Amino acid sequence: MRFExxxxxxxxPGGRTARVRAAVLQATGDALAEHGFAPLDLADIARRAExxxxxxxxxxxxxxxxxxxxxxDMAEQSLPRTETGxxxxxxxxxxxxxxxxxxxxxxxxxxxxVIAAATCDAKTAEALHRFYDIRVKEWAPCVQQAIDRxxxxxxxxxxxxxxxxxxxxxxRLLTSGESIDEAAADRAAEAAATAARAGAYLRGV
Amino acid sequence: MRFExxxxxxxxPGGRTARVRAAVLQATGDALAEHGFAPLDLADIARRAExxxxxxxxxxxxxxxxxxxxxxDMAEQSLPRTETGxxxxxxxxxxxxxxxxxxxxxxxxxxxxVIAAATCDAKTAEALHRFYDIRVKEWAPCVQQAIDRxxxxxxxxxxxxxxxxxxxxxxRLLTSGESIDEAAADRAAEAAATAARAGAYLRGV
DNA sequence: CCGTTAACGAAACTGGAGTCCCGTTATGAG
DNA sequence: CTCATAACGGGACTCCAGTTTCGTTAACGG
Numbered sequence: 001m002r003f004e005x006x007x008x009x010x011x012x013p014g015g016r017t018a019r020v021r022a023a024v025l026q027a028t029g030d031a032l033a034e035h036g037f038a039p040l041d042l043a044d045i046a047r048r049a050e051x052x053x054x055x056x057x058x059x060x061x062x063x064x065x066x067x068x069x070x071x072x073d074m075a076e077q078s079l080p081r082t083e084t085g086x087x088x089x090x091x092x093x094x095x096x097x098x099x100x101x102x103x104x105x106x107x108x109x110x111x112x113x114v115i116a117a118a119t120c121d122a123k124t125a126e127a128l129h130r131f132y133d134i135r136v137k138e139w140a141p142c143v144q145q146a147i148d149r150x151x152x153x154x155x156x157x158x159x160x161x162x163x164x165x166x167x168x169x170x171x172r173l174l175t176s177g178e179s180i181d182e183a184a185a186d187r188a189a190e191a192a193a194t195a196a197r198a199g200a201y202l203r204g205v
Numbered sequence: 206m207r208f209e210x211x212x213x214x215x216x217x218p219g220g221r222t223a224r225v226r227a228a229v230l231q232a233t234g235d236a237l238a239e240h241g242f243a244p245l246d247l248a249d250i251a252r253r254a255e256x257x258x259x260x261x262x263x264x265x266x267x268x269x270x271x272x273x274x275x276x277x278d279m280a281e282q283s284l285p286r287t288e289t290g291x292x293x294x295x296x297x298x299x300x301x302x303x304x305x306x307x308x309x310x311x312x313x314x315x316x317x318x319v320i321a322a323a324t325c326d327a328k329t330a331e332a333l334h335r336f337y338d339i340r341v342k343e344w345a346p347c348v349q350q351a352i353d354r355x356x357x358x359x360x361x362x363x364x365x366x367x368x369x370x371x372x373x374x375x376x377r378l379l380t381s382g383e384s385i386d387e388a389a390a391d392r393a394a395e396a397a398a399t400a401a402r403a404g405a406y407l408r409g410v
Numbered sequence: 411c412c413g414t415t416a417a418c419g420a421a422a423c424t425g426g427a428g429t430c431c432c433g434t435t436a437t438g439a440g
Numbered sequence: 441c442t443c444a445t446a447a448c449g450g451g452a453c454t455c456c457a458g459t460t461t462c463g464t465t466a467a468c469g470g
Contacts, residue, residue: 008264012416012467020256020418024265025275027253031245032272032318033311037325038245040236043427048232051225052449057428059213059447060229067237070230106238113237115379116321120242125382132380163381164373164396170380171372174320175337177330191369191400198403200396217437217446225448248457257419262458264417 036120039063064121067114071127074114075134083142087151087196090142091189095165099185102173108180112173136162143196152196157203164192164201241325244268269326272319276332279319280339288347292356292401295347296394300370304390307378313385317378341367348401357401362408369397369406 009017040063046053060066082093102108118128136159143158152161168188169180178184195201214222245268251258265271287298307313323333341364348363357366373393374385383389400406 008417015467016465017417017467020254020260020264021274023254023256024250024261024271025278027250027256028268028271028275029311029315030253031250032322033314035245036314036318037242037321040240040243041427045229045232045236048235049225049228051228051232053428054430054450055225055448056229059225061428063233066229066233069226070233073230106234109238109241110234112324113241116242116324117237118379119317119321128380129382160392163376167372167376168369171368171375174323174379175333175375176368177334187365187405191396191405194400194403194405195396198399200392200399213447220437221435222437222447246457258458259420259460260418266458 037116038120039117042066062121064117064124067117068121068124068127071114071118071124071131075127075131078134078138081139081142083145087143087146088189088193090139090146091161091165091193092186094139094142094162095169095185095189096182098166098169099180099182102169103180108173115174146196153199153202155203156196156199157201160201160203161192161196164195165189242321243325244322247271267326269322269329272322273326273329273332276319276323276329276336280332280336283339283343286344286347288350292348292351293394293398295344295351296366296370296398297391299344299347299367300374300390300394301387303371303374304385304387307374308385313378320379351401358404358407360408361401361404362406365406365408366397366401369400370394 009021042056042060042063043053045063045066046056049056056066060069079097082090084090084093102111114128118125139162140158143152143156143161146152147154147156147158165188168191169184172178172180172184214226247261247265247268248258250268250271251261254261261271265274284302287295289295289298307316319333323330344367345363348357348361348366351357352359352361352363370393373396374389377383377385377389
């Protein structure tokens with residue numbers, strides 16, 4: 001009886017074992033940088049959808065193309081923007097909306113997965129970019145209103161301010177284990193509003 | 206001869222075709238939310254590394270565990286922090302470092318892929334979180350110095366300020382097609398510094 | 411330097427993802 | 441309503457990722 005399994009390489013970690021590890025890690029980096037992450041099973045999706053798997057393979061072919069179509073679908077369902085009368089209030093409403101979405105177990109996992117999928121395929125990435133462009137454009141007017149009120153400098157890049165609200169929440173979702181709570185949302189909104197008022201998002205300077 | 210392929214479903218898009226699409230998209234969302242994104246071929250990695258594929262399967266087993274090990278390796282190689290004497294200068298140095306990394310084709314693709322991999326597996330996610338914790342902790346002292354100089358409020362969350370610098374750059378990498386240029390880095394640093402000085406990153410308030 | 415055995419790797423095997431074939435269903439034009 | 445055919449779906453087939461087996465190589469304690 002031989003026990004190697006998960007702890008193989010722990011007893012004699014030097015020499016060949018170390019060289020193998022280095023070579024494999026190098027190759028992993030290369031492979032990931034080149035192909036990215038490969039797709040999920042379409043047969044399983046057909047089963048869940050109670051649809052012939054031939055149909056799924058014929059119409060979409062790969063998971064990445066399927067996800068691109070899903071993003072197209074998601075982009076069509078838009079949520080109404082709320083107006084509060086102040087930049088901070090509007091950004092906070094936006095931040096809370098994003099926070100609720102990412103904190104929801106199913107939605108949060110879905111957004112993570114969709115972003116991961118876009119990592120592997122150019123068409124899917126394009127669909128993801130279009131999705132966020134639409135969402136950002138939907139909220140940008142609140143920054144324009146702040147410009148009109150004289151709250152922020154004239155030539156502020158309105159889209160960049162909206163992105164600045166979401167960025168910390170997505171960064172936390174992807175790179176940290178901490179939960180996306182309301183405090184994080186409010187902090188993101190406050191930071192973006194403060195920086196915008198101070199002229200940190202001037203365009204093309 | 207039958208032509209269906211990619212444009213199947215375009216001639217008769219109503220009725221059954223539409224129902225199939227809805228069911229499949231629903232199932233795709235469910236599958237992604239549950240399993241996330243599945244792994245890449247280990248046999249290919251063994252070939253690249255010029256190592257027996259049995260060895261790779263025995264020592265790592267899955268791509269996600271392999272990526273977790275890669276992250277452990279990446280966490281060990283740290284870059285020295287530069288000190289400029291002002292919060293904005295230090296944050297700008299950090300932002301430029303992140304910017305150069307993400308803008309580099311291989312490194313940028315690698316980071317995208319690693320984040321995608323962490324999306325699918327708890328252990329890999331933990332390894333990713335540890336990686337970023339280390340990086341953040343490495344730069345946090347520059348914010349502490351700014352506190353000591355009286356540049357930012359006493360009870361500022363120093364880690365959160367560092368994260369605020371990276372967040373917009375990663376957000377752009379993942380959700381937008383635009384390149385990560387120096388202007389973006391400088392804007393991220395300026396926004397974070399401004400918000401920090403204004404007390405947007407106070408801890409636990 | 412020697413011996414034990416951890417770790418590697420070639421080759422044969424297997425299960426299921428992805429493809430192909432062809433009959434069935436039902437859309438939408440006339 | 442009718443008909444041509446777009447689109448679906450069951451089932452057989454293929455091929456390769458992942459597993460198992462077993463012989464070979466070399467790490468490291470003495």
